[in-house]
Structures are given as structure tokens and as C-alpha cells.
Amino acid sequence: MIGMLTARELRLAGAKVRLVERGATGQEASWAGGGILSPLYPWRYPHPVTALARWSQQAYPGFSSTLANETGIDPEWTKNGLLILDSSEKAKAQAWAGSVGARLDLIEPNTISQYEPGLSAPSQEALWMPDVAQIRNPRLLNALKINLPAIGVAVEEYAEITGFVVRNDRVEGVETRRGRITAGSVVVAAGAWSGQLLAGLGYALDVVPVRGQMILFRARPGVVSRIVLSQGCYLVPRRDGRVLAGSTLEYVGFDKTTTEEALAKLSRAAIAMVPSLADYGIERHWAGLRPGSPCGVPYIGEHPRVQGLFVNAGHFRNGVVIGPASARLLADILLRRKPVLDPAPYALEDCANRDYYGTSFAP
Numbered sequence: 001m002i003g004m005l006t007a008r009e010l011r012l013a014g015a016k017v018r019l020v021e022r023g024a025t026g027q028e029a030s031w032a033g034g035g036i037l038s039p040l041y042p043w044r045y046p047h048p049v050t051a052l053a054r055w056s057q058q059a060y061p062g063f064s065s066t067l068a069n070e071t072g073i074d075p076e077w078t079k080n081g082l083l084i085l086d087s088s089e090k091a092k093a094q095a096w097a098g099s100v101g102a103r104l105d106l107i108e109p110n111t112i113s114q115y116e117p118g119l120s121a122p123s124q125e126a127l128w129m130p131d132v133a134q135i136r137n138p139r140l141l142n143a144l145k146i147n148l149p150a151i152g153v154a155v156e157e158y159a160e161i162t163g164f165v166v167r168n169d170r171v172e173g174v175e176t177r178r179g180r181i182t183a184g185s186v187v188v189a190a191g192a193w194s195g196q197l198l199a200g201l202g203y204a205l206d207v208v209p210v211r212g213q214m215i216l217f218r219a220r221p222g223v224v225s226r227i228v229l230s231q232g233c234y235l236v237p238r239r240d241g242r243v244l245a246g247s248t249l250e251y252v253g254f255d256k257t258t259t260e261e262a263l264a265k266l267s268r269a270a271i272a273m274v275p276s277l278a279d280y281g282i283e284r285h286w287a288g289l290r291p292g293s294p295c296g297v298p299y300i301g302e303h304p305r306v307q308g309l310f311v312n313a314g315h316f317r318n319g320v321v322i323g324p325a326s327a328r329l330l331a332d333i334l335l336r337r338k339p340v341l342d343p344a345p346y347a348l349e350d351c352a353n354r355d356y357y358g359t360s361f362a363p
């Protein structure tokens with residue numbers, strides 16, 4: 001998604017753009033994600049993540065309808081709100097909401113069922129964020145797959161990049177399994193694989209794979225209506241009634257296998273939240289590799305040693321929600337336009353010094 005969105009931004013600004021992808025576009029983490037258009041427990045993230053999220057949240061409704069009109073595929077942007085059943089961090093949450101102007105209400109236990117009738121009887125207050133929306137990320141990716149060639153982006157699939165062509169500290173292109181491609185600028189948006197790809201250039205980008213598993217209930221419309229979050233597990237109801245339940249957070253390297261334990265854990269957590277989900281079958285179980293970065297702040301900017309080589313990677317748990325802002329910011333930096341956000345917190349030079357929250361950061 002990050003590569004596709006960045007290609008789109010650059011192309012719309014008039015650049016000649018080629019998107020080079022190892023497999024088929026729009027798979028991997030961007031397909032595997034839940035499409036929640038907000039960080040979970042957003043007050044736990046440092047300001048650079050919030051800034052990208054807020055910009056993207058404003059842009060999403062228009063972006064989604066433009067894509068739907070131009071491609072015939074509706075990404076199903078839907079504002080159904082986020083109901084957070086844990087209120088132990090309410091003071092922090094309210095302070096955060098006040099400071100960024102987000103709507104966040106405290107709901108008494110006896111009224112929670114008005115928001116989500118199928119919940120098992122909650123015993124404590126909940127937090128309600130009515131403006132949180134979701135997007136059906138596989139549909140968004142399918143729309144982008146149609147949109148990119150239509151606006152003039154050359155898309156080259158099954159062409160793994162194996163290295164960079166660098167002369168006098170300036171990038172001149174990439175080497176792929178299908179040959180060399182020359183380019184005036186190169187953007188690395190290879191998700192969890194970005195660190196690996198850049199390793200040969202003597203600069204360690206701190207991006208690591210973090211596996212997330214997810215299951216899908218074949219439920220009916222109305223079984224779950226809101227995005228519901230409780231103790232790190234969440235439910236995302238799609239318009240057709242299907243309900244996603246996610247997710248795990250596992251540091252197991254580049255391993256995308258699914259496990260029985262995760263299946264059991266996710267289905268137990270989902271059914272504990274909405275007991276009637278037990279009446280519906282689990283249609284699918286999958287895993288994706290998030291591009292983990294320190295505090296979840298992506299790297300958006302130019303390589304410190306190689307001119308013309310840019311990076312847009314490390315979006316961790318929030319690439320879908322922060323992707324549009326991140327793509328726009330990268331395009332601004334590359335094209336030397338006035339940036340939509342202050343680029344400083346995302347710069348690669350800061351790699352070694354990223355400690356926005358010290359040890360207290362818990363995504």
C-alpha cells in the first residue's frame with residue numbers, strides 16, 4: 001500500500017513513475033491488515049504518528065470516493081466508530097483527545113449495549129470514538145491496482161529488487177531479477193523487507209517483521225456494528241456482515257505461518273466480546289508481516305548517504321491509516337515541495353536516537 005500510494009502521489013504531481021514489485025502488488029501486510037483508520041489506543045503513540053493519522057483521516061472519505069468513481073471498486077470507507085471496552089487509561093485518553101481535537105466519550109456500563117447490542121454484559125465504563133472509520137483494505141488495494149496504470153504508473157510485478165545502482169553517492173537505479181532499471185530517484189517502500197533491502201548500503205534501518213494473525217467470521221450484518229477493542233483484541237465488522245478478529249503481535253522473523261494457538265486465542269477473545277459469534281463459522285485465518293519500527297514512527301525521507309534514494313517504510317501497526325499522509329509527505333520531500341507536515345521526526349538520520357516514549361511505549 002505504501003509503495004502504491006507513493007507512486008500515485010508522485011504520478012499525480014507529474015513525475016514519470018515505475019512501481020517495481022517482487023510478487024503481485026497489494027498482497028503482504030497491506031492485504032492482511034484490518035483497515036481500522038485509527039491507531040488502537042491512539043493516545044499511546046507519539047505525536048508523529050498522530051500527525052500522520054489525523055491528516056489521513058481527513059483525506060480518506062474523498063480519496064475513497066474518488067477511487068470508487070474512477071475504478072468501479074468501492075473501498076467501503078465506513079464511519080462506524082471505535083468502542084474501547086478498557087477504560088483504565090481514561091485520563092490519558094481524554095487528555096490526548098482534548099489536545100488533538102478528537103471526539104472521545106465515556107460510556108456508562110448500562111448504556112454500552114445501546115452502542116453494540118451483542119456485547120456480553122460489560123461491567124466497566126467504555127470509551128467511545130464516534131469518528132473512527134474503517135476501510136476494506138483488500139478492496140482499496142484492488143482499486144489502486146486499476147487506478148495506477150490508468151493514471152500512467154508503469155507497474156512491473158514479479159521483479160524482485162536485489163540491489164541499487166549507486167555512483168558517486170548518488171542512486172542511478174535498481175537491479176532486479178529481470179534486469180537493471182535506471183531512475184533519477186528511487187523510493188524504497190518494501191514494508192518489513194525494507195531494512196534487509198537497504199542493508200547493503202551500510203545503513204541499518206531499524207525495521208523488523210512483526211507477525212500479525214487474524215481470523216474472519218462469516219457472520220451476518222448486525223451481529224457486530226462497531227469496531228470493538230478489548231485488551232488488545234479487536235473486532236472489525238464489514239458491510240456484508242463478516243467480522244474480522246485480530247490480532248497477534250509476534251516477533252518470529254520472516255515467518256508468515258498461522259498457528260493453532262493464535263486461532264484459539266483470537267476466537268476465544270472474539271466470542272468473549274460478542275458471544276453470538278460462536279454461531280458462525282471461521283471462514284479464513286491468515287498472517288501478515290508488519291514493518292515494525294521504533295515507537296511505530298515510519299521512516300520517511302532521503303537516505304543519509306545516498307542522494308536520490310528515499311525511504312517510506314516502517315509503518316508498523318498503522319500503515320493503512322497513516323499511508324496517505326506518509327505518501328504525500330514523501331512526495332513533498334522528493335519533489336522539494338512545501339511539506340504537508342514537518343518531516344523532521346521521520347528523518348532517517350534520527351534512526352539511532354528514536355526514543356519518543358522511552359521504555360513506556362506499548363503498542
Ligand SMILES: Cc1cc2nc3c(=O)[nH]c(=O)nc-3n(C[C@H](O)[C@H](O)[C@H](O)COP(=O)(O)OP(=O)(O)OC[C@H]3O[C@@H](n4cnc5c(N)ncnc54)[C@H](O)[C@@H]3O)c2cc1C
Pocket residue numbers: 001002003020021022023024025026027028029030031032033034035036037038159160161162189190191192193194197211212213214246247248287288289290291313314315316317318319320321322
Ligand atoms: C494482522 C494485521 C492487522 C493490521 N491492521 C491494521 C489496521 O487495522 N489499520 C492500519 O492502519 N494498519 C494495520 N496493519 C498494518 C498495515 O497493514 C501495515 O503497516 C502496512 O500494510 C504496511 O504497508 P507496506 O506497503 O509498507 O508493506 P507491505 O504491504 O508488506 O508491502 C511491502 C511490499 O514490498 C514488496 N517487496 C518486498 N521486498 C521487495 C523487493 N526486494 N523487491 C520488490 N518488492 C519487494 C512486497 O512484496 C510487498 O508487496 C495491520 C497489519 C497486520 C499484519
